[in-house]
Amino acid sequence: MSTALTDAQNLLSDLIGRYRSQVDYLSVRLEEAEGTDILLRGDKVETLSEGISVGGQVRACFKGGWGFASFNQLSTLAERIEEAIAAARLVGDEETLLAPIEAIQDTRQLPLTGTDPRHISLAQKKALCNHYAEILRSFDSRIATTSVRYGDSAQRVILATSEGTLIEQSWVDLEMRFAATARNGETVQTGRETTGSRKAYEDLENLDEQVTSSAQRAVDALVLPAVKGNTYTVVIDPILSGLFVHEAFGHLSEADMAYENPDLLEVMTLGRRFGPAGLQIFDGAAPGGHRGSYFYDDEGVPATTTQLIEDGVLVGRLHSRETAGKLDEAPTGNARCLSYHYPPIVRMTNTWIERGDTPVANLFNGIQEGVYARNWLGGMTNGEMFTFTAGEAWMIRNGAIAEPVRDVTLSGNVFSTLSDIEAIGDDFYWDESGGCGKGGQSGLAVGCGGPSLRIRDVVVGGEAE
Template sequence: METILAGYKDQLTDLIQQYKNQVDFLSIRLEQAAGSSIVLRSNKIETLSESTSLGGQVRVCHKGGWGFAAFNNLENLKLRIEEAIAAAILIGDDETILAPIDPIQAVCTLPLSGTDPRQIPLQRKKELCDRYSDLLLSHSGKIASTKVSYGDSTQHIILATSEGTLIEQSWVDLEMRFSATARNGETVQTGRETTGSRKAYEDLENLDAQVKGAAQRAVNSLTLPAAKGGTYTVVIDPILTGLFVHEAFGHLSEADMAYENPDLLETMSMGRQFGGEDLQIFDGAAPEGHRGSYSYDDEGVPASTTQLIKDGKLVGRLHSRETAGKLDEQPTGNARCLNYHYPPIVRMTNTWIERGQTPVADLPTDIKEGVYAKNWLGGMTNGEMFTFSAGEAWMIRDGKIAEPVKDVTLSGNVFKTLKNIEAIADDFYWDESGGCGKGGQSGLPVGCGGSSLRIRDVVVG
């Protein structure tokens, strides 16, 4: 796989030298990818495929204007470069501001701890999906429909820039999703599980407990009472914490959201107090072994760890080179693209709330009536507002976990919710199930982490 692109290194260097003086910035990214995709709906095959792709992109900046060209014919590189240059010159009428970085020359591969999925035949992957589908369908006669999806992808890229950067990177990503829908008359409930890995195929082979759990939750929810709507003190598990910090706060930390929106930039002003002194929030691709981990972003900026909130105060945000330059801040290595069809934009990597000191068992203490929520079914955000659906939930009564309930959604304003965090537990969990969407680029692998939280005044519906 590597040999195909490696043969283009000298050509990329020569082309960069030929055209770099015509513009302020020029980068060429070549990519070779391969993957498998399987989708079963109630044991019927919806998708069963293997794919390969070879292509690239050219990005050009001139007087602040960007030109972009994507291609899948590497023999027409010169033409694509000239098209991107023409577009940038046509719209550029300002100043190119890119935060400076040192040029990098490197070859790096994210290490696997087990079997590369490319070594596993498609038939064996299909048999794994069949086994999980059978587990879902056989769990109960009330299971009306199921879905099992499997995906793996391998990407190998070369990035060359007019500043002297020449980077080769490759990685593998795997993901599986499971859902079971149970029906009892007119009552319908769904249980879901998602997991992913950048380490080994074996990480997907022993998920029986999670798969059965999805089916069990769907069946159990058929007879559970619905939660009574109201404002409660809630306790959420680390998975919901990770979802919250990613969706509700993380996107607001992406600097392209801020510098294009003066009101948001004022709201997200450095030094503003968003929570208590025990609140620490981070994002970074530098922590190894997670789905948002890598060595360099798609602009050649080294991976880092960025503290976003320190002792409750906003101290950082996530940048591309352009947003860092325009806001006079340091680049953070958060410019990412899903594949060569798209330009890099500011994206999260691995986002987490740091572990606290409160014992998990103490979180419900003194809550007269509240809600304990675990896992997630779905969610949405709109600016500062969020709504998440819990996968499981129980009422809290007189400081104890009480009866289970269903149809629990948690809603609120992210800034008020951060201030209303009363306790951060001493547990911690990395959720590798994330596939983030932004700017038309959906399914970008990310990691989310956190501890269980106790939060007052959350709207439950």
């Protein structure tokens, strides 16, 4: 990367010193990013690009009101600071409540364990995509459409605040997505796989088996019977557990959702029981090596691990400095922004359910008729309600996995579903494929994980009979 940020860093202390007296809080976040984006759809190249961007953002707070300005010309930094201050002073009419933190001066880089994607040519990256696309296209004549997407980005960020914090941190992120859609007459089925890494380019190589699996599932599902809609005891695999804890529960744990919604804040009362005694749920950027890991959030708060549910009881939530200040709780280091174009908001990092002590084989015991669901195809949440579509599924009959079925959707209320967890498996898997969306900021890298779960009374395949 260039030295543009290094040169600009020398101006930050002078500018912040000049303007800090006009507001309660002032921060400048400078960012330099470079990346690659490739999209192959069928045999056509829809996107093939490399890019570099340099820019920044200014946040100012005065009497509880926020001003924000972003820019991509460093020469306009002083003007943008003045704009943010003017906006904050225009809307501020209460009290600035930011949870206190220590000022930090530090430089950190998330370590790679293998090849930096910036050392791989665009031609090599495209050749990798072509290889995977050919696997999908040639798998079966019933494969109608395919897509392969590759993305990498390297970001370097400098954060300076009126409180004396000056932090520089950098990281590299990689992701690939594969999809194959099979058609047989009017029947259409899709298989998907996604993988990501903050460790090495090699993590995206040698994925032939995973790519083939997505095409295999699409073709196999063409002849499978659809599941009979009903309420079942369900066993879900670790990938679905991770998706569930992130989408259905994690967003409700983001404190800006709670303090802006008194009804939700009442529901999410600390000390309330939501699940069985063995249920432990965490979120944190402190565990290393995951896509949601970092050293400091975008407000300069050190990464932490926050326990959200302990033995089935709600004990924590995720905070920015403002939400922590307003709720009189400790900041958790969960203020994140996708890029300099957006202000930091409360976001998950790595969210997981801790492994239990039930052998996975025993999760099926005693289920006369149920559903075993693995992987994910899609899903949505609306407040406390969720609907997820499994990537593949089987019926459970007399305590054993039986015939495969398709079109399996799992629906319910997250709080009821948590309380209906009957057993927690002793397995565990980290899914690094997540790209989270919130507040117009989509594609933020996160990790999620969990064990297999056994849950009673899940609505499967639509409305219960």
